[in-house]
Amino acid sequence: MLGWLLRAFRRPSPPPARASGSVPAKASASGSGPVKATAKGTDPGVRLTTAAVIQELVEQMGGVVGEVDTQFWHRMAKNVIAQGQTVARAPSAFPLVASQMVQMLRDPALDLNKLVGTVQRDAGVASALLKLANSPIFAPAVPVTSLRGAIHSLGVRQVGELVIANAGKSLYETPSKQALEMYPTLWKTMFQEAMANAFTAGRLALEVRGGNSEIALIAGLLVDAGRPIGLQVLCELVKEGMNRPTELEAMAVLDEVAPALGGSAVAKLELPPQLASACSPDSPNPTVDGQIARLVTAVGGIQRRTPRIWSCASDVVRLGDAIGLSPYQVRAQFGQRTQYLAQAAVFSE
Numbered sequence: 001m002l003g004w005l006l007r008a009f010r011r012p013s014p015p016p017a018r019a020s021g022s023v024p025a026k027a028s029a030s031g032s033g034p035v036k037a038t039a040k041g042t043d044p045g046v047r048l049t050t051a052a053v054i055q056e057l058v059e060q061m062g063g064v065v066g067e068v069d070t071q072f073w074h075r076m077a078k079n080v081i082a083q084g085q086t087v088a089r090a091p092s093a094f095p096l097v098a099s100q101m102v103q104m105l106r107d108p109a110l111d112l113n114k115l116v117g118t119v120q121r122d123a124g125v126a127s128a129l130l131k132l133a134n135s136p137i138f139a140p141a142v143p144v145t146s147l148r149g150a151i152h153s154l155g156v157r158q159v160g161e162l163v164i165a166n167a168g169k170s171l172y173e174t175p176s177k178q179a180l181e182m183y184p185t186l187w188k189t190m191f192q193e194a195m196a197n198a199f200t201a202g203r204l205a206l207e208v209r210g211g212n213s214e215i216a217l218i219a220g221l222l223v224d225a226g227r228p229i230g231l232q233v234l235c236e237l238v239k240e241g242m243n244r245p246t247e248l249e250a251m252a253v254l255d256e257v258a259p260a261l262g263g264s265a266v267a268k269l270e271l272p273p274q275l276a277s278a279c280s281p282d283s284p285n286p287t288v289d290g291q292i293a294r295l296v297t298a299v300g301g302i303q304r305r306t307p308r309i310w311s312c313a314s315d316v317v318r319l320g321d322a323i324g325l326s327p328y329q330v331r332a333q334f335g336q337r338t339q340y341l342a343q344a345a346v347f348s349e
Helices: 002-008 050-061 070-087 096-105 112-120 123-133 147-154 156-166 177-182 184-205 213-222 226-239 247-268 273-279 288-304 309-322 327-348
Strands: none
Touching (some): 050 309, 070 247, 096 213, 112 123, 112 147, 112 156, 123 147, 123 156, 156 213, 177 184, 184 213, 184 226, 184 247, 184 327, 213 247, 288 327, 309 327
């Protein structure tokens, strides 16, 4: 299997960098504040840490987008979780095509004709693949005019991952026009964020001992499934007369409620046990693939500059250590996810 080969022959991580200045300590476990820096002067023995990497990245991004009353979002989050089970629609079953595609990707002698035939059954996906293959991201020398050409251009594995990710699109659909008008940006970008999580998690699993790329990909797609449910609940509460929270307040609430509501949503999908264990964001003992998915979604929270940014930073440090990532590998996930987010935006338009 491709994943096994890549793990067997993966390049070693670069040696730790020498620090020339202050090196932040690890983020606090509570995530209640910024990662603290510890001055080390010019001591050549100081190693670069994951916490230092996260501190630098957050500072480069400019920190949190804006200020939000912490007590307000915690109170609102409790309200959303309490009503989430009754207000939110039940998720549809995870499409069979996703399971079929997982099996195809595990086949080292995958028949291209079989892949083309599978993709052709969904005209929307086929059209999106052609659009992506012709986008500036891939910049083909000549226009790609056929589905087979698009698969050659994008690569068999990436096409398979796109098909799997698209199978979860129904979980992120806007429930009504009125809800879309309340939070247009959040609704529009939520599925794109989920796709970026999925692709990043799937790729990272190839580098982590014990990781399974296909399971990590689906876990990355579903780990934030509680966010659209939470946003639906917020929209329902506003319709009932509650003052509409700002987009920034809504973002903080959604990131807070996602694990609880997502865990319930994943349970209703009745996934196979191994997959369900990885995809449940509220599992107290996540699998390696589940840890990968949680790390990637925490990276996403930092990149959104959520009000929970320091909690996300703590999660990245903790999970990076748990699965054995070097600071360099952790930093790479930010760039990788940014690239996948751009691809997801083109694919889902």
